[in-house]
Amino acid sequence: MAKLPKVPVVIVGMGWVGGILAAELTKAGVQVVGLERGKSRSTEDYFMDHDELRYARRFELMQDLSKETITFRNTESMRALPMRSYGSFLLGDGLGGAGSHWNGQTHRFLPYDFEIYSQTVDRYGKGKIPAGMQLQDWGITYDEIEPYYDKFEQMAGISGESEANPMLGKRSHPFPTPPMKKTPILQRFEKASKKLGYHPYMIPSANLSENYKNPDGVSRAACQYCGFCERFGCEYGAKADPVVTVIPTAMATGKLEVRTFSNVTEILHDGKKATGVVYINTVTGEEVTQPADVVILGSFVLNNVRLLLSSKLGTPYDRKTGRGTIGRNYAYQVNSGHAVGFYDDEEFSTFMGAGALGMEFDDFNGDNFDHSDLKFLHGAGIRISQNGLRPIENNPAPQGTPTWGKEWKKTTLKYANRVLTVAIQGASLPWKHHYLDLDPTYKDIYGKPLLRITFDFEDQDRELTKFLADKAGEVMKEMGPSHVEVKDKLDPYNIVPYQSTHNTGGVIMGADPETSAVNSYLQMWEAENVFVVGASAFPHNSGYNPTDTVGALAYRAAEGIQKYLKQGGVLV
Amino acid sequence: MLPGLKLGKSSKPARSKEPDESRRKFLKASGMTLGGLVVGGVFGGVLTDSLEKNQAPAPASSKPETSLQDALMFFNQEQFKMTEAAAERIYPVDENGPGAKALGVAFFIDHQLAGPWGYNARDYMMGPFVQAQTTQGEQSRLKRNEMFTLGLEGLKSYCQQKHQKAFTELEGQQQDEVLTAMEKGDKFPMRGVTSSSFFNMLKNLTIEGVYADPLYGGNRNMNGWKMRNFPGNQMSYAQQITKEGLVQIQPKSLQAHMSE
Numbered sequence: 001m002a003k004l005p006k007v008p009v010v011i012v013g014m015g016w017v018g019g020i021l022a023a024e025l026t027k028a029g030v031q032v033v034g035l036e037r038g039k040s041r042s043t044e045d046y047f048m049d050h051d052e053l054r055y056a057r058r059f060e061l062m063q064d065l066s067k068e069t070i071t072f073r074n075t076e077s078m079r080a081l082p083m084r085s086y087g088s089f090l091l092g093d094g095l096g097g098a099g100s101h102w103n104g105q106t107h108r109f110l111p112y113d114f115e116i117y118s119q120t121v122d123r124y125g126k127g128k129i130p131a132g133m134q135l136q137d138w139g140i141t142y143d144e145i146e147p148y149y150d151k152f153e154q155m156a157g158i159s160g161e162s163e164a165n166p167m168l169g170k171r172s173h174p175f176p177t178p179p180m181k182k183t184p185i186l187q188r189f190e191k192a193s194k195k196l197g198y199h200p201y202m203i204p205s206a207n208l209s210e211n212y213k214n215p216d217g218v219s220r221a222a223c224q225y226c227g228f229c230e231r232f233g234c235e236y237g238a239k240a241d242p243v244v245t246v247i248p249t250a251m252a253t254g255k256l257e258v259r260t261f262s263n264v265t266e267i268l269h270d271g272k273k274a275t276g277v278v279y280i281n282t283v284t285g286e287e288v289t290q291p292a293d294v295v296i297l298g299s300f301v302l303n304n305v306r307l308l309l310s311s312k313l314g315t316p317y318d319r320k321t322g323r324g325t326i327g328r329n330y331a332y333q334v335n336s337g338h339a340v341g342f343y344d345d346e347e348f349s350t351f352m353g354a355g356a357l358g359m360e361f362d363d364f365n366g367d368n369f370d371h372s373d374l375k376f377l378h379g380a381g382i383r384i385s386q387n388g389l390r391p392i393e394n395n396p397a398p399q400g401t402p403t404w405g406k407e408w409k410k411t412t413l414k415y416a417n418r419v420l421t422v423a424i425q426g427a428s429l430p431w432k433h434h435y436l437d438l439d440p441t442y443k444d445i446y447g448k449p450l451l452r453i454t455f456d457f458e459d460q461d462r463e464l465t466k467f468l469a470d471k472a473g474e475v476m477k478e479m480g481p482s483h484v485e486v487k488d489k490l491d492p493y494n495i496v497p498y499q500s501t502h503n504t505g506g507v508i509m510g511a512d513p514e515t516s517a518v519n520s521y522l523q524m525w526e527a528e529n530v531f532v533v534g535a536s537a538f539p540h541n542s543g544y545n546p547t548d549t550v551g552a553l554a555y556r557a558a559e560g561i562q563k564y565l566k567q568g569g570v571l572v
Numbered sequence: 573m574l575p576g577l578k579l580g581k582s583s584k585p586a587r588s589k590e591p592d593e594s595r596r597k598f599l600k601a602s603g604m605t606l607g608g609l610v611v612g613g614v615f616g617g618v619l620t621d622s623l624e625k626n627q628a629p630a631p632a633s634s635k636p637e638t639s640l641q642d643a644l645m646f647f648n649q650e651q652f653k654m655t656e657a658a659a660e661r662i663y664p665v666d667e668n669g670p671g672a673k674a675l676g677v678a679f680f681i682d683h684q685l686a687g688p689w690g691y692n693a694r695d696y697m698m699g700p701f702v703q704a705q706t707t708q709g710e711q712s713r714l715k716r717n718e719m720f721t722l723g724l725e726g727l728k729s730y731c732q733q734k735h736q737k738a739f740t741e742l743e744g745q746q747q748d749e750v751l752t753a754m755e756k757g758d759k760f761p762m763r764g765v766t767s768s769s770f771f772n773m774l775k776n777l778t779i780e781g782v783y784a785d786p787l788y789g790g791n792r793n794m795n796g797w798k799m800r801n802f803p804g805n806q807m808s809y810a811q812q813i814t815k816e817g818l819v820q821i822q823p824k825s826l827q828a829h830m831s832e
């Protein structure tokens with residue numbers, strides 16, 4: 001095995017987390033090696049990008065599942081089996097990670113989220129939290145994380161409405177760019193939800209509303225609303241992507257070395273501290289040891305957990321005793337509820353759009369409404385998105401229409417441009433019996449065990465969906481369609497249909513080493529020179545997309561690591 | 573030397589790029605002000621005057637289109653004909669325009685089965701293979717193109733037993749009855765695949781073949797798109813997205829990039 005000279009910092013994974021940490025540390029003069037299992041990527045690769053089959057159906061940009069996947073079961077009484085093809089979520093791979101093919105919806109979490117346990121108990125009493133639900137505070141408050149949100153948003157050029165919204169946390173600075181265009185479809189949603197007394201706003205977007213130069217001096221062009229955004233790369237660089245923002249910033253310092261085709265298989269450690277990582281150079285097949293003073297995991301939620309477990313670093317979560325932390329509080333997103341409006345007399349240009357073009361209101365998100373008489377906690381954003389409906393995946397027809405043949409063709413052609421949807425994006429709260437561990441049977445191509453997910457939807461999620469989807473239905477009706485269908489029933493969690501790549505938890509943050517794996521700098525309690533960064537740190541998932549919070553935590557971790565490199569020791 | 577790859581010039585901030593003439597023209601046409609700032613973007617040449625060319629689209633034609641590419645990579649002749657006939661029932665010709673046959677869908681399916689998707693190149697294919705719950709997804713040891721072959725075999729013997737005829741010789745109505753039984757899994761034996769999963773595969777492939785970019789062999793002459801006013805590959809809707817109603821735009825396929 002080749003052993004390389006020691007470096008100050010090694011990062012596993014070059015997506016959003018890896019890119020931000022590389023930029024911040026190299027700007028501060030630190031030498032960084034970034035290990036990325038996939039290939040390099042640039043906007044030039046998107047020459048033939050407007051290809052629904054290749055990118056949206058065959059998952060061109062996502063992790064190659066023939067090499068590694070996860071196994072899944074709903075409950076412990078089932079045998080977990082591999083997700084053989086996609087899939088409920090779509091994993092990033094290659095330079096930029098999932099940051100190259102995300103939508104760019106860039107929400108902050110609510111002040112409530114960071115203190116969810118204390119605030120719930122204060123307002124409703126302990127009895128409100130059902131047995132088995134493992135709610136906990138994050139060990140950081142909204143006011144403490146706010147400056148880091150701001151950093152991420154300034155770097156990415158987030159386009160949004162800066163007027164105060166009573167449903168959201170306060171901002172120290174306005175959004176760096178104005179909101180995206182408020183299209184006729186969005187205006188219709190705005191009018192309807194305002195009429196019902198809600199507080200709609202433009203979804204903060206990483207698809208630039210106008211040309212923008214960020215504080216690092218990187219310029220990008222405005223979004224063209226091309227409609228090939230979610231699951232696609234952006235040929236304009238208009239969508240904030242690590243490849244057009246933080247990675248070039250880090251490269252410009254001359255202090256970042258990115259090694260692509262480098263798949264990390266192990267974190268080396270002596271039980272107290274990491275000494276480096278082992279990776280496979282997948283071009284040569286060679287196994288390489290890279291010693292480092294600080295190891296950063298930015299390999300997304302699932303591999304952050306898997307690498308810790310298979311390297312035996314940190315104490316694995318034991319579901320029976322509730323002890324141990326690695327794998328604890330896996331959560332997801334509850335977003336199947338929606339209302340569809342069919343318009344017999346009107347057509348819309350729904351094929352146009354952008355990944356983060358939309359409006360939303362949060363009157364039923366977080367604890368913005370009274371839960372005293374409700375059988376669930378938290379809530380969801382209610383939103384309309386105009387992402388660009390493409391023809392293979394969008395063939396809506398009213399219930400009762402045959403699913404193929406003459407009638408199906410006629411009906412789906414009729415409604416091709418006559419359907420609008422109001423959807424919910426719900427919080428996913430943690431349970432004792434939802435967790436991540438190593439699969440006892442299935443392995444990846446390097447012979448390492450796959451990660452096993454044990455997760456299902458609970459009554460909490462079904463109640464939330466029913467309540468929120470009915471609210472979405474009321475808004476949809478107000479938007480004047482000929483016919484509305486509301487889906488307010490939540491089926492058991494199924495790994496097949498795409499739902500969301502908002503997996504969270506497993507290496508969660510907190511103030512107490514008994515119930516959390518990392519502190520508020522994302523530093524491992526059990527290994528002070530290991531920083532585990534990403535949505536793996538979320539103790540629960542909110543009713544929002546995760547990446548603004550992931551980015552904020554990465555900026556916070558960057559600050560912590562600089563401190564650690566100078567003084568060492570546990571940072572809090 | 574380290575095995576790592578340094579980032580090539582392509583990953584430098586895009587600001588180092590010079591815009592070319594057509595890009596300038598585009599930016600002018602779309603009213604974007606750049607204030608001398610050269611930003612983003614990758615291949616200026618593609619940003620041509622798509623905005624100026626927005627005449628009303630021509631209607632979809634039902635005339636079959638053939639080309640030198642119309643040959644088979646995977647099917648034998650019988651498999652091709654069966655697939656073509658079944659796809660046509662799923663997406664038939666009607667007053668809106670062509671059906672699967674004229675759109676070249678069976679060629680699309682043939683090519684997909686012969687390629688990486690048909691061979692499950694990017695799927696996890698290591699064992700053990702265990703009977704799954706419905707929430708756990710497909711757990712077959714077979715490749716997709718093997719399942720498809722066995723599915724067609726099952727379809728053929730079902731028609732022989734029930735009608736003593738080939739699927740392609742049945743009347744449209746009878747073909748629909750056969751496909752309905754296959755979809756429902758109603759006494760429809762198949763090896764290695766259930767008849768309903770085979771039906772779903774066939775149906776999904778048919779829809780893909782109707783609406784995927786013509787580069788894959790289906791959606792001939794973009795007629796699938798024309799039937800639903802989908803403009804295909806357009807570089808920008810920045811000017812149209814604030815317009816009310818359905819904006820009609822002459823469709824373009826990815827091929828357009830090759831001549832720009």
Ligand SMILES: Cc1cc2nc3c(=O)[nH]c(=O)nc-3n(C[C@H](O)[C@H](O)[C@H](O)COP(=O)(O)OP(=O)(O)OC[C@H]3O[C@@H](n4cnc5c(N)ncnc54)[C@H](O)[C@@H]3O)c2cc1C
Pocket residue numbers: 012013014015016017018035036037038089090091092093094095096097098099101102103104105106107230231262263264265298299300301303355356501502533534535545546547548550
């Ligand atoms: C289709 C889609 C749409 C989305 N839309 C939104 C949205 O609108 N808003 C939002 O907030 N979020 C969205 N997300 C989620 C968002 O993409 C992620 O939150 C974000 O990319 C996470 O950043 P990360 O750095 O933690 O992980 P990633 O971006 O996934 O990067 C992880 C990197 O680590 C690499 N890696 C993994 N394992 C190893 C290993 N063993 N060795 C070496 N390298 C490794 C991977 O190849 C990858 O490049 C979306 C995701 C998808 C897939």
Ligand code: SF4
Pocket residue numbers: 206207208222223224225226227228229230232233234235236237238239353354355
């Ligand atoms: S919609 Fe905008 S941000 Fe998204 S890919 Fe197209 S141009 Fe880029």
